[in-house]
Structure formats: structure tokens, C-alpha cells
Amino acid sequence: MPLGDRGFWHGFGLFETVRVVGGRLPFLERHVERLRRSALLLGLSADGAGERWAYLAREAVRRGGVEDGTLRLALTAGEGGAFSRPAGRPTVVALAVPGGGYAEEAAERGWRAVVARVRRDSTSLLAAVKSLSYLPSVLARLEAGAAGADEALVLNERGELAEGAAANLFFVRGGCLCTPDLACGVLPGVTRSVVLEEARGWLPVEEGRYGLADLMTAEEAFFTSALAGVMPLLAVGGQPVGEGRPGPVTREMRRRYLRRAGITGRGGAGTGIPAQGGGGTGVPAQGGAGAGVSGRGGAGAGG
Numbered sequence: 073m074p075l076g077d078r079g080f081w082h083g084f085g086l087f088e089t090v091r092v093v094g095g096r097l098p099f100l101e102r103h104v105e106r107l108r109r110s111a112l113l114l115g116l117s118a119d120g121a122g123e124r125w126a127y128l129a130r131e132a133v134r135r136g137g138v139e140d141g142t143l144r145l146a147l148t149a150g151e152g153g154a155f156s157r158p159a160g161r162p163t164v165v166a167l168a169v170p171g172g173g174y175a176e177e178a179a180e181r182g183w184r185a186v187v188a189r190v191r192r193d194s195t196s197l198l199a200a201v202k203s204l205s206y207l208p209s210v211l212a213r214l215e216a217g218a219a220g221a222d223e224a225l226v227l228n229e230r231g232e233l234a235e236g237a238a239a240n241l242f243f244v245r246g247g248c249l250c251t252p253d254l255a256c257g258v259l260p261g262v263t264r265s266v267v268l269e270e271a272r273g274w275l276p277v278e279e280g281r282y283g284l285a286d287l288m289t290a291e292e293a294f295f296t297s298a299l300a301g302v303m304p305l306l307a308v309g310g311q312p313v314g315e316g317r318p319g320p321v322t323r324e325m326r327r328r329y330l331r332r333a334g335i336t337g338r339g340g341a342g343t344g345i346p347a348q349g350g351g352g353t354g355v356p357a358q359g360g361a362g363a364g365v366s367g368r369g370g371a372g373a374g375g
């Protein structure tokens with residue numbers, strides 16, 4: 073990656089996090105499609121690049137020999153001045169590292185959350201894309217960790233429920249599966265989309281605007297993300313959600329999600345958040361073997 077890359081200096085770029093399961097990348101095409109759409113929103117060149125990015129992602133997993141882990145795919149504006157238009161030569165980096173997915177035991181324990189000080193701005197483009205300007209989520213998750221919680225509950229500027237620091241939010245109320253509408257300042261999560269598909273035809277589903285009280289009077293709740301899958305949310309700010317244990321809809325949704333992702337019967341891939349600077353090494357495309365590959369230009373080089 074060039075030292076003058078704007079992803080590094082100004083957070084001008086995007087990333088995707090995909091779980092690696094048995095050397096496969098569940099829902100990779102959806103992650104690549106979100107990356108492509110987000111790139112267009114930011115004015116980054118994405119013409120015909122989807123397949124190339126998918127190839128780089130698979131190649132990083134293959135070269136790294138990663139069986140169970142995490143794939144990170146980043147696309148940046150490349151080199152340029154802070155306020156210049158993207159020059160049409162984005163940098164693409166794919167990095168595969170072992171670990172990062174949450175095991176079944178973690179899902180049994182569930183997550184506890186605290187309401188973050190950080191808010192999502194539902195009017196901001198940044199709420200809709202997974203940008204390298206990820207500091208609000210990082211700070212929210214750190215704040216949660218400092219309070220002894222697993223995840224932050226992030227509200228939007230109107231005080232409505234939005235999502236977690238790095239996960240989407242669902243809850244069951246009156247037998248209806250509810251999730252904040254994308255207009256609330258929510259990332260269109262890949263796992264969210266799979267859960268919504270699974271839910272339709274099984275139970276009533278509603279995407280809407282909700283307050284904290286709706287969640288706190290829910291029967292059960294869960295977060296969703298590529299790494300956590302369907303993760304029970306058991307308490308917020310020390311107060312139990314529902315009965316304070318994984319509920320029946322959450323359990324059934326997790327089972328369905330794992331089946332769709334091809335994770336059924338596997339113990340999961342390690343626990344916890346991916347280690348900083350984990351086992352993988354990013355190497356440029358020319359660099360030969362390694363867990364990372366990178367490319368320049370819309371259609372990318374590398375591999």
C-alpha cells in the first residue's frame with residue numbers, strides 16, 4: 073500500500089469483514105456487493121470490480137491457508153490530496169487471519185450491552201457504509217468493554233435505537249421480530265439481510281423506529297454480524313432483556329443462520345474479537361505466499 077494512501081491518512085475507504093469457515097467465505101457475494109455499492113456512494117471506481125475483489129478475497133484465504141478465521145477486504149481512494157477527487161485508482165487489500173469468529177459457547181453466554189455515548193447520525197452517508205472512518209464504532213466498543221460489557225448499543229441523533237458498534241439489532245416484541253429501519257442510521261448488514269429472509273414466512277417482521285423502552289420490554293433480543301452470527305442480547309445497562317437468557321426465536325434463528333452459512337455441526341472458529349495484528353501478513357500481490365493480497369486500480373492487480 074502506498075504511504076500516501078488516503079485510506080490511511082483520512083479514512084477515505086471502505087472495508088468488509090467476512091468470516092472464514094472451513095476455508096470458505098459465507099455470503100462473500102453479498103459483502104462484495106455492499107462494497108461495490110458503497111464505493112459508488114463515495115465516488116470510488118468500482119466498474120466490473122466485484123468479481124475481482126471476490127477473487128482477491130478467496131486468494132488471501134487460500135494463500136494464508138486459513139481454515140477458520142476472518143477475511144478483511146479493504147478498498148481505499150489510493151494516493152492523492154486530502155480534498156482531491158478520487159483519481160480512479162483505488163487500492164484493494166485482502167487479508168486473512170485465523171480466529172475471530174464466535175464459538176457456540178460465546179453464543180450460549182450471550183452479550184451484555186451498555187448504551188454508548190457515541191450516536192449514529194441517520195442523515196450521514198457514513199452510517200450506511202462500512203467506512204475506514206470506523207472510530208465511532210471503535211470508541212463505542214471500547215466504552216462498552218471498559219464498562220464490562222460485550223457490545224455497545226448505539227442510538228441515533230433522535231435517541232432512537234440504531235444498532236450495535238459492529239452489529240445489527242433485532243428484538244422480539246408481541247411475537248413480532250423487530251429491527252431498526254435502515255433510515256435510522258443503520259449499516260445494511262449482510263447477516264441482517266439473511267435473518268430477515270429467514271424470518272419472513274416464519275413470523276411477523278417489522279422494520280421501524282423504536283426507542284430503548286421497546287427493547288427493554290421485548291421478549292428477547294439479539295445482535296447480528298458476520299463474525300458473531302446471531303448473538304443473544306441478554307441485558308442492557310445491567311437490566312435484563314426478556315428473561316435475561318437466549319430466547320427461543322434467537323436460538324432458532326441462530327440455528328437457521330448457521331445452516332445457511334454452512335457452519336452447522338462445527339464448533340465455531342475460536343472466540344473473541346480478532347486479535348490485533350493477528351496471524352496473517354499482508355503482502356503485496358508481487359510478494360508471493362502469504363495471507364494477504366493487494367491490488368491497484370478498479371479491476372485490481374494481485375494474485
Ligand SMILES: Cc1ncc(COP(=O)(O)O)c(C=O)c1O
Binds near residue numbers: 209
Ligand atoms: C456498524 C455495523 N453495523 C452492523 C454490522 C454487521 O454487518 P454484517 O452482518 O455485514 O457483518 C457491522 C459489521 O461489522 C458494523 O460494523
